[in-house]
Amino acid sequence: MFLERVNQPSDLRGMTYDEIDVLAGEIRDFVVAAVSETGGHLGSNLGAVELSLALHRVFESPTDAVLWDTGHQTYIHKILTGRRDQFEGLRQAGGLSGYPSREESQHDHIENSHASTVLSYAYGMAVARDAGVDDHRHIIAVIGDGAMTGGLAYEALNNLGHSKRNVIIVLNDNGRSYAPTVSNLSANSQGADERAEHPSLPDKLTGKLALALTDIRLNPVYVRRQRRLEEFLSNLPAIGPQAEKAMDGFKAGVREFLQPPSFFEALGVRYVGPVDGHNVAAMEAAFRNAETLSAAGPIVVHVLTQKGRGYSPAENDDEKHLHDAPVFDPVQGPPKAVPTGYTQAFAEGILKVAESDSRIVAITAAMTGPTGLLPFQERFPDRCFDVGIAEQHAVAGAAGMAMWGLRPVVAVYATFLNRAWDQVVYDVAMHRLPVIFCLDRAGITGPDGASHHGVYDMALMSKVPGMRVLAPSSAQELQQMLADAAWLADDGPVVIRYPRGSARQVLDTEVGTGLLARRARRGDGSMCLLAVGRMLEAALKAADQLATDGIDVTVWDARSCAPLDPAMIADAAGHAAVITIEDGIRDGGIGMAMFDQIGVISPELPVEVLGVPIQFIPHGDPKRILAHFGLDAAGIVATARSMRS
Numbered sequence: 337m338f339l340e341r342v343n344q345p346s347d348l349r350g351m352t353y354d355e356i357d358v359l360a361g362e363i364r365d366f367v368v369a370a371v372s373e374t375g376g377h378l379g380s381n382l383g384a385v386e387l388s389l390a391l392h393r394v395f396e397s398p399t400d401a402v403l404w405d406t407g408h409q410t411y412i413h414k415i416l417t418g419r420r421d422q423f424e425g426l427r428q429a430g431g432l433s434g435y436p437s438r439e440e441s442q443h444d445h446i447e448n449s450h451a452s453t454v455l456s457y458a459y460g461m462a463v464a465r466d467a468g469v470d471d472h473r474h475i476i477a478v479i480g481d482g483a484m485t486g487g488l489a490y491e492a493l494n495n496l497g498h499s500k501r502n503v504i505i506v507l508n509d510n511g512r513s514y515a516p517t518v519s520n521l522s523a524n525s526q527g528a529d530e531r532a533e534h535p536s537l538p539d540k541l542t543g544k545l546a547l548a549l550t551d552i553r554l555n556p557v558y559v560r561r562q563r564r565l566e567e568f569l570s571n572l573p574a575i576g577p578q579a580e581k582a583m584d585g586f587k588a589g590v591r592e593f594l595q596p597p598s599f600f601e602a603l604g605v606r607y608v609g610p611v612d613g614h615n616v617a618a619m620e621a622a623f624r625n626a627e628t629l630s631a632a633g634p635i636v637v638h639v640l641t642q643k644g645r646g647y648s649p650a651e652n653d654d655e656k657h658l659h660d661a662p663v664f665d666p667v668q669g670p671p672k673a674v675p676t677g678y679t680q681a682f683a684e685g686i687l688k689v690a691e692s693d694s695r696i697v698a699i700t701a702a703m704t705g706p707t708g709l710l711p712f713q714e715r716f717p718d719r720c721f722d723v724g725i726a727e728q729h730a731v732a733g734a735a736g737m738a739m740w741g742l743r744p745v746v747a748v749y750a751t752f753l754n755r756a757w758d759q760v761v762y763d764v765a766m767h768r769l770p771v772i773f774c775l776d777r778a779g780i781t782g783p784d785g786a787s788h789h790g791v792y793d794m795a796l797m798s799k800v801p802g803m804r805v806l807a808p809s810s811a812q813e814l815q816q817m818l819a820d821a822a823w824l825a826d827d828g829p830v831v832i833r834y835p836r837g838s839a840r841q842v843l844d845t846e847v848g849t850g851l852l853a854r855r856a857r858r859g860d861g862s863m864c865l866l867a868v869g870r871m872l873e874a875a876l877k878a879a880d881q882l883a884t885d886g887i888d889v890t891v892w893d894a895r896s897c898a899p900l901d902p903a904m905i906a907d908a909a910g911h912a913a914v915i916t917i918e919d920g921i922r923d924g925g926i927g928m929a930m931f932d933q934i935g936v937i938s939p940e941l942p943v944e945v946l947g948v949p950i951q952f953i954p955h956g957d958p959k960r961i962l963a964h965f966g967l968d969a970a971g972i973v974a975t976a977r978s979m980r981s
Contacts, residue, residue: 509639
């Protein structure tokens with residue numbers, strides 16, 4: 337096998353193209369087998385095999401900095417940089433990260449698992465290199481899989497073009513993010529599939545002309561002659577300026593006809609492409625020429641790839657080409673992804689609310705499927721809006737919708753709402769707008785690591801004036817909170833945050849309402865447990881264990897984190913001891929707010945606040961992580977016993 341011979345990028349450079357083709361197939365088989373054992377991002381990596389090979393054959397990592405955005409498409413990069421033998425621990429505690437990791441390898445320069453950041457990194461690195469404080473040679477920023485829908489990418493692109501920094505940008509255009517990319521810059525748009533399968537004769541001719549123009553514009557001889565022609569025209573007596581403008585206009589017209597992404601050049605960034613992202617020879621030629629041309633400023637090489645390429649279950653997955661996959665049988669492929677647990681409860685709940693309230697609309701940021709909005713989109717296609725990987729725009733857009741009578745539900749992962757903090761505070765809350773934020777994957781999420789744990793949302797959102805923060809402890813509670821949020825939003829924004837994974841199923845009698853807490857268990861006054869969201873299950877288990885010690889505890893389901901229910905606080909203050917439990921950060925979190933309010937009533941009452949410490953938490957099994965921080969039944973019992981001793 338050729339794969340066994342590749343332990344570092346230099347091992348690729350003596351291989352023939354026939355050998356590279358065989359190697360690409362072996363890599364795909366290896367990735368499918370590895371992800372089937374651990375779960376992980378599959379489709380994006382299958383589509384980036386030849387791209388990764390070409391990059392590492394042309395550029396000399398780590399002297400040349402190859403940067404990746406989004407970071408989940410780096411499995412091939414990891415294999416080619418000496419980490420193949422570590423894939424059995426992919427996304428497992430203590431094992432290989434699913435994203436670039438500076439701790440893992442000198443070939444990983446950044447740890448970006450939130451999209452659209454790489455061009456800003458590249459700009460900053462170029463400034464440091466040009467200042468002489470860094471000895472890296474070329475900076476290659478690979479951006480794709482939907483990352484060009486994020487506003488930060490455009491801010492950086494504008495700055496790169498203006499500054500003329502020597503950066504090579506590789507636009508990996510697979511037409512997708514999780515789902516089809518929401519962008520007019522994508523030449524590989526999934527919305528054009530039908531025409532792509534049956535191109536007309538003019539389309540065929542246009543495609544050939546575009547490729548021919550790419551070959552010409554990548555040729556350094558052409559570039560030099562073009563500059564000489566421009567100088568000649570500008571120096572013509574009397575008509576020089578007009579002749580130069582005429583030539584510019586002609587070139588702009590050709591670009592507009594053949595290359596819609598001429599947008600890049602308007603920002604001062606040279607554009608070439610598209611290039612076949614599964615043709616290693618073609619990409620190598622493009623990269624080598626871009627290496628030369630980048631001396632004059634930033635250049636974009638537009639590469640077309642197929643997400644999920646080479647693995648039929650991924651190619652045939654219309655929704656997301658197996659963007660991510662659980663553990664699965666590699667022969668059969670993963671089962672069709674369907675919402676489960678809290679996500680499924682949300683999917684069902686928003687449909688019920690929308691059926692009875694025509695003002696309800698849904699907004700997401702490239703996550704229609706993962707957040708459970710596909711049933712809503714099918715039922716109400718004109719009321720569901722996927723804005724791409726653009727959380728700031730999603731929230732500000734929701735503000736505009738709310739201002740003129742709609743009732744938007746913004747569905748994103750908890751960790752990604754951090755990116756829209758300014759819009760939440762000043763565009764939604766300050767205007768007291770009826771926007772409902774539904775935050776999936778809140779708390780400790782597990783295998784995706786530090787960047788994906790949703791541990792900041794409660795501490796942040798509870799500090800926003802007028803914001804109501806709700807945390808369901810069961811599937812039925814989540815649906816009740818969605819129904820309540822529709823009218824609570826009359827007075828301003830509402831947040832509902834819920835975890836990844838399975839959800840408790842309870843009877844109607846075990847569901848609260850509005851902003852009221854619910855007492856789940858009445859004790860003898862010796863100790864009170866105040867549980868937030870999914871921590872209720874651990875608190876109830878702890879109560880059962882403590883009962884065997886003769887400790888009869890009261891357990892409250894807080895439900896409303898902001899504002900806190902005064903009745904719950906008053907009841908807790910009447911106990912001999914209190915423990916608060918949450919799966920968000922402890923300092924500044926909901927438990928500390930409970931501690932403060934209880935202290936006003938009973939200043940001497942011992943209160944123990946359990947939560948997540950302020951640190952970056954690596955990937956691992958969520959239950960084990962929670963147990964490590966004492967946020968499981970055993971940890972609560974240990975805390976209770978220590979308070980009694």
